[in-house]
Amino acid sequence: SQQGEEDPQALSIQEGENATMNCSYKTSINNLQWYRQNSGRGLVHLILIRSNEREKHSGRLRVTLDTSKKSSSLLITASRAADTASYFCATDATDDKIIFGKGTRLHILP
Amino acid sequence: DGGITQSPKYLFRKEGQNVTLSCEQNLNHDAMYWYRQDPGQGLRLIYYSQIVNDFQKGDIAEGYSVSREKKESFPLTVTSAQKNPTAFYLCASSMEGKGGIDTEAFFGQGTRLTVV
Numbered sequence: 001s002q003q004g005e006e007d008p009q010a011l012s013i014q015e016g017e018n019a020t021m022n023c024s025y026k027t028s029i030n031n032l033q034w035y036r037q038n039s040g041r042g043l044v045h046l047i048l049i050r051s052n053e054r055e056k057h058s059g060r061l062r063v064t065l066d067t068s069k070k071s072s073s074l075l076i077t078a079s080r081a082a083d084t085a086s087y088f089c090a091t092d093a094t095d096d097k098i099i100f101g102k103g104t105r106l107h108i109l110p
Numbered sequence: 111d112g113g114i115t116q117s118p119k120y121l122f123r124k125e126g127q128n129v130t131l132s133c134e135q136n137l138n139h140d141a142m143y144w145y146r147q148d149p150g151q152g153l154r155l156i157y158y159s160q161i162v163n164d165f166q167k168g169d170i171a172e173g174y175s176v177s178r179e180k181k182e183s184f185p186l187t188v189t190s191a192q193k194n195p196t197a198f199y200l201c202a203s204s205m206e207g208k209g210g211i212d213t214e215a216f217f218g219q220g221t222r223l224t225v226v
Binding site: 040042043044097098105 | 116143145150151152153154155158166168169198200202204206213214215216217218219220222
């Protein structure tokens with residue numbers, strides 16, 4: 001069963017614009033993580049936010065977490081062509097499994 | 111360089127054959143994971159292991175088997191019982207073991223398995 005569900009499934013924006021992706025999950029978590037995957041490659045960790053944190057920043061990335069709504073968002077500011085990839089949220093629940101959502105495919109238009 | 115290595119990158123299997131995918135890490139991580147990814151889809155957990163000589167089934171374990179005899183290695187066998195094995199397989203490791211602190215997962219570059 002998928003724990004996280006990203007929204008939207010696909011997103012196309014102009015270079016320089018901001019991209020926002022959302023993730024909803026079902027059960028209590030220890031932390032929530034965002035990953036990036038370029039086509040046909042492994043996943044690369046972007047940022048981890050713990051269940052007692054509400055917002056976290058890393059460079060052009062901003063992640064928020066609302067445990068009452070069981071949701072998170074990833075904001076990429078000033079998007080670049082190199083940001084084109086699939087983005088996944090993953091939850092680390094109390095049973096120590098890391099469960100991924102289906103991902104958002106982000107395409108940055110020149 | 112520390113990292114996690116999957117081999118081979120591409121693998122072809124005839125129907126009815128078992129095949130083993132390799133995953134090795136030199137990060138001294140306790141936890142290791144196997145995921146399956148189908149085209150345009152997310153990752154589904156097959157098996158995971160928190161410590162040596164211990165592993166648990168994920169959401170889609172049927173038709174797969176694993177072993178964790180060494181901390182560094184977590185091979186995945188795709189058996190003939192797996193009805194639709196063609197997919198992209200990803201191995202990951204994390205420092206977190208049972209009762210450990212939460213840390214991110216590091217991924218290998220994947221093995222693309224095709225049944226011919």
